[in-house]
Amino acid sequence: MSTVRRRVGATATAVALVPVFAGVAEAAAPVETASVVADWNAVAVSTLTGDTAKVVPENVMYLGFVHAAIYDAVVGLRPRYEPYRRHGHAPRGASATAAAAAAGHKILETYSPYAQGALDQALAASLAKVPDGAAKRAGIAYGERVARDLIAERAHDGRNAPVQFTRAQAPGVWRPTPPANLPMAVPWLGRVKPLLARSAAQFEPPAPPALTSRRYTRDFAEVKAMGSATSTARTAVQTATARFFSGNVFVQVNAALRDQAAKRGLGIADSARMFAATAMTTADVAILTWRSKLVRAYWRPITAIQLAGTDGNPATTADPAWTPLIVTPNYPDYVSGYNTVIAASTRALEHVVGPRLDLTLTSTAVPGEVRHYRGGASLRADVVDARIWLGIHFRTADTAARTLGIDLADWVARHYFQPRR
Template identity: 80%
Template sequence: MGTVRRIAGAAVAVALVPVFAGTAEASSPSETASVISDWNAVASATLLGDTGKAPQEIFIYLAFTHAAMYDAVVGIHPRYEPYRRHARAPRHASATAAAAAAGHKVLETYSPYAQAALDDALAGSLAEVPDGAAKTAGIAYGERVAQDLIDLRAHDGRYAPVQYTRAPAPGVWRPTPPAFAPMAVPWLGGVTPLLIRGVAQFAPPTPPKLTSRRYTRDFAEVKALGSATSTTRTAEQTATALFFSGNVGVQVNTALRDQAAVRGLDIVDAARMFAAVNMTTLDALIVTWQTKLDRAYWRPITAIQLATTDGNPATTADPAWTPLLTTPNYPDYVSGYNAVIAASSRALENVVGPRLNLTLISTAVPGTTRHYDNGAALRADVVNARIWLGIHFRTADTEARTLGLDVADWSSHHYFRPTSHR
């Protein structure tokens, strides 16, 4: 199953890159391209500061924000197909005003604690637009598009009363030390995706049996290289691991703002890039979380400490083993970080082409950056990093990578396409 999915995903990617390459076509001179990046930064700060939301929820509301902003912009400048059809935009409306109003509407709805700051941000964006009918029409249109999206997502499975109920057993996830916290946001996998048809469309294969050679290899690798006290892991491997140990949502969206600047994207192409990446990433994360809940595969710390229970004579227990990074409170299979990086980097490739010129920051190691010319190199580093951190088996990483690539390729084939007149 995994092989078939990889081949299919690769074929779609090759076919899509020329179609979804960026364009130099300009919008109206009065439009402010930076409004999309500005509201991405506002959304990121607002959602990070929302103490009522788990870290995984940030992906949901970033995707909603950019879906609304994208539709507001392409409703006025119809260069690409909208995510959802809305009432016709007023002629000569300002897309800058529409984008800002749409972003503001989504964020004030889902993070009302930040109302004052959001109002200030909106005022700042609208100050860039001359007063008049175009500005007024743009604001009204952006708010209407955002409300359409809010209404559409009213009963989408968020916060459903889903609980993790699997009893501890060999191979089955259970809360890990030191916090022994229950599974985070178990309802996330039941949220209706934005783009794909459903979770089952991209469900990964069954993880390796505990007595398989693949599991044995994965076990030995993470035990040797992922230990907090490993003498096998090199200094460079440790640096790579720690670089990819922070907030992946912040990492990806900071890179997108840099991409918009260095590529000189206009408001339409910027809206498309941010929407394609964030909406695709959310769908990949939804599939990932449902897989975690369904497969309930144990983490390396549990597997290594309790190896005497796995029925595999080739694994040796170490009751004192701990990982380089504290294990997150959700199952191993599949890796969320890898799914996010794979989906976001492939979605970006499908929008701007294979030459990424991508600069990433680390939120875990402040002041450090890494540059990638292509997505494959980035994805390879993240697969290895999560093993070297001691929190994932290799199979959880590679299958997450495949999942993210497949979701991105399918989504790019069905959404964000140039309109027929182009």
């Protein structure tokens, strides 16, 4: 269950937690600033959300690049965990703090050059915490090397390829939705090479329900009644939950992760691992989600309900005036992106820190609204319901998304970010 409160003034004091991997000491010299990882997460989120050339699904992917570089830069110098990629000899005694900042800076200036001035200022602020000298210089050089290696590796990964949504309009097939009737956003994302998964098809969700199936009929009736802008079936509590999860999931999740790093007092290597495991898993789940959207091309509730007379299902009734609680995003229904991001990030977090998350989320759509979750399962359940109550997804698109995110995160945990032997 979650608890809801309105933030007024200062945030409540967090309950102290036993640090993860307590008793395993990190290298003592040079002294590192563990918060550099969370600092560059905040810089990255701000930079990417401010990039008018990118939309949220792209931001999720690019943040994975940022934290891959930061992780490899840190564990190359503080080798507690297996690296994502190997980058040759790491200079002994170099500052991991400087390396993390330099790696994050290099990735962001490459993919969001519009923010060069702000990024340079953020780098200077991070490096000011590191004493001048050989360790600092070596850390900067190593972090930049790691970032350049990863940039080169991603040079021909399918980003911005000329992929178009070309499916002809038909019952069950997605089409641009009112009021803007925009084309599908970033269809190329479904063809990008994942960072961790073997391919974008590795965890392909099953086919969505046939339009004449009992499951589709149930999903249709539920979202029609509960997701309408004028619903009388949806309670005030359900509406509040729906609106809480109607904003920018990218900003919401990463703010919660920064809070986790601070609450748990993570050292620099553990912090780099936590952010990399969550960000890179979430980057992959965005790619896998977009592949499903592109391949399945399933229509949204607004189209299905307004055009129910064409679906061949006698148990569904059309309502040409039906509209959802919020505007429908401009991409297909199956599977839900918000749900895959929440499922993948929380499951990855559970693998890193354990099942008791003590997770605090702030809504980006309802000012001042905060919810607290003790574990990932209750959060994931709320998000499944919320996207139906918003009127923008069928239940099957949400539950299949949750399964996709969990399955991917479980697989990643078995193959990446392992302690070094």
